[in-house]
Amino acid sequence: MQALGQHLAARRLVPPLVGLVGDLALDQQLRELPALRFALERHTPRPCNPVARTRIASGAVQRQAEVYARGVAGTKPLIPTDPRRLEDAARARLTPEAYAYVAGGAGSETTIDANRAAFERQRIVPRVLRDVSARTTSVELFGRMLPAPILMAPVGVLELAHRDADLAVARATAALGVPMIFSNQASVPMETCAAAMGSSPRWFQLYWSKNNDLVASFVRRAEACGCDAIVVTLDTTMLGWRTRDLDLAYLPFLRGKGIAQYTSDPVFRAMLAGEPPAPAATVKRRVTLHSLSALLQMTRAYPGGFVANLRSKAPLGAVQHFVGTYSRTNLTWEDLRFLRERTKLKILLKGILHPDDARRAVDHGMDGVIVSNHGGRQIDGEIASLDALPAIVAEVQGRIPVLLDGGVRGGADVFKAVALGAHAVLVGRPYVYALALAGEDGIRELLRNFIAEFDLTLGLAGLRDPREITTEALAAARS
Secondary structure, rough: OHHHHHHHHHHHHHHHHHHHOOOOOOOOOOOHOOOHHHHHHOOOOOOOOHHHHHHOOOOOHHHHHHHHHHHHHOOOOOOOOOOHHHHHHHHHOOHHHHHHHHOOOOOHHHHEEEEEEEHEEEOOOOOOOOOOOOOOOOEEEEEEEEOOOEOOOOOOOOOOOOHHHHHHHHHHHHHHOOOOEOOOOOOOOOOHHHHOOOOOOOOEOOOOOHHHEEEEEHHHHHHHHOOEEEEEEEOOOOOOEEEEEEHHHHHHHHOOOOOOOHHOHHHHHHHOOOOOOOOOOOOOOOOOOOHHHHHHHHHOOOOOOHHHHHHOOHHHHHHHHHHHOOOOOOHHHHHHHHHHHHOOOOOEEEEEHHHHHHHHHHOOOEEEEEOOOHHHHOOOOOOOHHHHHHHHHHHHOOOOEEEEEEEOOOHHHHHHHHOOOOEEEEEEEEHHHHOOOOHHHHHHHHHHHHHHHHHHHHOOOOHHHHHHOHHEEEEOOOO
16 A cells, blocks of 8 residues: 555656756655656656766756655755855764864964854845846856856865775766866875866865975976866964864874875885974873874875885874975975976965965965965964955955965855955865765765855846856845
8 A cells, every 4th residue: 555655756857857957867765666667768858977966966956856746756956055054063073083173273263253244244136027037057267168157175184084085085076177276285195086077177285395306296296186176275284273183182284194105106105214204392202002092093184005004104104204205395486496497387376365476476476376375274363365356356366276275165156256356266164074974975966955055146146157146146244
């Protein structure tokens, strides 16, 4: 009787559901209902390319229709659509150390708050009675057509969130054609990620180490991996005063996490044959259960077999060499010539917050800048990225693209950043939370939600194309 009831209910649901969802992929439980399966086979077009199907589903109307249609079968979204609930759900899933590393900022974390407050001060002013029935969210950046003005920011140590780490991000972004910026502090080598991405766009983030041979090696590998650009991160020559990590006395790199780009690099591997650099401070070592646990984590993280690594000094040596070469505090504008002479890839400077630095980036032949305060992780009390954006856009005057990073939590934020002159935005923490909750599928769902909300905001504001978004679409909130 229950099966008969399901069958009859499905027949009543067939017409509205088929009309709502078209060729969208429905939950397997719903597809197994005989009447609905028959109707879908009879009435649904069948595109051969699963990537195309995913892209079709990214628009606001289609995405909402899919969510509500799946709800008929009792299936809710994989991840919360509200960014605050998304973070809360991820916090419950992550270890305390992992959550602190991802969510934490510098000092009392006022810069994180400032990033969000800057977006809240900008209010959207919609225009009505305009035909917005035909819209596009796509933009062109460095000769590539992107599905939306969105890129995945480089985030390190993703193994803290999910075992598939960067590889899950690579697969999810490739399914939608959204560019991924490979992290210098990745948990998976760039070659492995690139192999899973086909022709989908990817960039590489570069932390400039003390060894220029290693810098050159990273760049060569990025070129070989099909990267379109190098993103030089300039605001992390030293780690910020990250109070959550300090209170837990936890830095993942000291456990061999987040150094896969190094341990897979031939120049770095050759460095392991030499003595590691002397530590900056001498700390008396004690053998404890915690230190033994850290050693085991290093052993597991290092490439190769666990037993062989356990007998080797390489895992510990890799951590010591990484700490010794990680970043240069004496990097100057003149050093950019070294990079420019060694690659034809686009070079963007990330961490630009002052108009004069943006002008100097243009003068030194850089191809773009990313306005960023590193998600509030470096300086407590720093200017919000969005607040810094208009002056930098004015200084650059369209000579190079300007991107924004910091505080982006949804499609409406993307709209506001574009209105203030950003060519595109970088999304960071939200996708780490989605990764923690549902792996590759969670990231794919998050990106579809971002694009759908951006599409919806665009249309409800009376616009049809990101190129139509200007400051006229915004008004500063009254205090």
